[in-house]
Amino acid sequence: xxxxxSIDFATLSLKxxxxxxVLIEEEARERYEEFADQMETHHTPEAASFFRFMAGNEExxxxxxxxxxxxxxxxxxxxxxxxMIFDVEAPDYDEARAFMTLRAxxxxxxxxxxxxxxxxxxxxxxxKNADVHALFDxxxxxxxxxxxxxxxxxxQAPPDPDLPADDFSDEPVGQ
Amino acid sequence: MNLIPSLTPKDFKSDLKPIWCPGCGxxxxxxxxxxxLAAIGRPPxxxxxxxxxxxxxRIPGYTTAYGFNSVHGRALPIAQGLKLxxxxxxxxxxGGDGDxxxxxxGHVPHAIRRxxxxxxxxxxxxxxxxxxxxxxxxxxxxxxxxxSAYGSLENPVNPLMYVLAYGASFVAQGTPADMPGLxxxxxxxxxxxxxxxxNVQSPCVTYGEEGQQIKAHxxxxxxxEDLGHNPGNxxxxxxxxxxxxxxxxxxxxxxxxxPPPTLGALVHERQQRLMAxxxxxxxxLDMFVQH
Numbered sequence: 001x002x003x004x005x006s007i008d009f010a011t012l013s014l015k016x017x018x019x020x021x022v023l024i025e026e027e028a029r030e031r032y033e034e035f036a037d038q039m040e041t042h043h044t045p046e047a048a049s050f051f052r053f054m055a056g057n058e059e060x061x062x063x064x065x066x067x068x069x070x071x072x073x074x075x076x077x078x079x080x081x082x083x084m085i086f087d088v089e090a091p092d093y094d095e096a097r098a099f100m101t102l103r104a105x106x107x108x109x110x111x112x113x114x115x116x117x118x119x120x121x122x123x124x125x126x127x128k129n130a131d132v133h134a135l136f137d138x139x140x141x142x143x144x145x146x147x148x149x150x151x152x153x154x155x156q157a158p159p160d161p162d163l164p165a166d167d168f169s170d171e172p173v174g175q
Numbered sequence: 176m177n178l179i180p181s182l183t184p185k186d187f188k189s190d191l192k193p194i195w196c197p198g199c200g201x202x203x204x205x206x207x208x209x210x211x212l213a214a215i216g217r218p219p220x221x222x223x224x225x226x227x228x229x230x231x232x233r234i235p236g237y238t239t240a241y242g243f244n245s246v247h248g249r250a251l252p253i254a255q256g257l258k259l260x261x262x263x264x265x266x267x268x269x270g271g272d273g274d275x276x277x278x279x280x281g282h283v284p285h286a287i288r289r290x291x292x293x294x295x296x297x298x299x300x301x302x303x304x305x306x307x308x309x310x311x312x313x314x315x316x317x318x319x320x321x322x323s324a325y326g327s328l329e330n331p332v333n334p335l336m337y338v339l340a341y342g343a344s345f346v347a348q349g350t351p352a353d354m355p356g357l358x359x360x361x362x363x364x365x366x367x368x369x370x371x372x373x374n375v376q377s378p379c380v381t382y383g384e385e386g387q388q389i390k391a392h393x394x395x396x397x398x399x400e401d402l403g404h405n406p407g408n409x410x411x412x413x414x415x416x417x418x419x420x421x422x423x424x425x426x427x428x429x430x431x432x433x434p435p436p437t438l439g440a441l442v443h444e445r446q447q448r449l450m451a452x453x454x455x456x457x458x459x460l461d462m463f464v465q466h
Contacts (some may be wrong), residue, residue: 032204037193038195041193044198083210083355084355086353092389092393093202093203093388094200094378096198097197097198098196098198
């Protein structure tokens, strides 16, 4: 089942589009927070710190979009829900790995930004409302900027150690 | 029963941070449970979550509901006892495939035939992950593990066929690769009046096969609704359930269109009937002494 099946892009209003964008950022923020928690629990501070940074970025985007929504539509009730989106900008759950290097964490974030970009690219031709089209096009181009930022960080990140991944399996521990 | 529509998934998240391996499917299952509970709208203190032993059985501790991380395979007996004693509670049971279909396998048919109003969520990862990757009852034939170095010679249990054959009134399957779909079937299972079973294909990132991971699920999963499945037909459900291990079908396999009364309802009815002719409690000791 496609997670975005219930979004009718052709009839999407600007209010619903802004709400959708807020939910996408909110989900991404929560996933990065979860990943940061997982990395902290498993003593992987560099990846944890990067995921925490990404969560902060997603929250900034969410807050900016939420402010725009309030400015245009006040407290008008929302007609979109979290059930309509899944993993649009949030990294897939299995992107997290025990003892991820900073490079692996950056690559996971890059794949998420590419995924979000693909979502907006696929939605654009289906949109009928000019304002919604402009919003989605803006969001699409922001994803390109985010990809560039992550790529720049990747270029500066130290190379991964040349060790087999199995050496870093992190089996369950007592709690 | 209190219904608080403003509850959010975060209201069900405890302060305890999960220690599952990063990338474990159970993280997604936990989020789906939070969402389902928020949609149900009952406050955490009206919910009891019972589990057995295993990675997935840690799940009650990660919620703000009452929880009991019990002994291996015994989530269902404890959940049934609790539901009988406190019928007003929303009772959930959870565990892994080993907990549910090996050590606790004998309890499943009895929970089904009693039909108490419990939702049983099995996180099926086809391995004993907590004890480092031994064969479990749902491990596919031929699987190489630490206890099957040359490949498993045993056929796996099919949890869907198992519960359908014993007469379960609500049977569904989900995967954290489709969290909205998983949250929806868990919510529906909780709302179903009677024993409801949800099998969740929850990948083990440390010991699971590549083809059982979330990305692989996303590529192959098919929703039963999209296949035109009729969930009101047990025979059709059994037919679809045969695909377990070959295909990943998600959604509701079977939902009894005319749910039978729950054990709790039958017990209540009998209590009401017998109490009409019962002697006052104060006289019970006298009667016992006389006879």
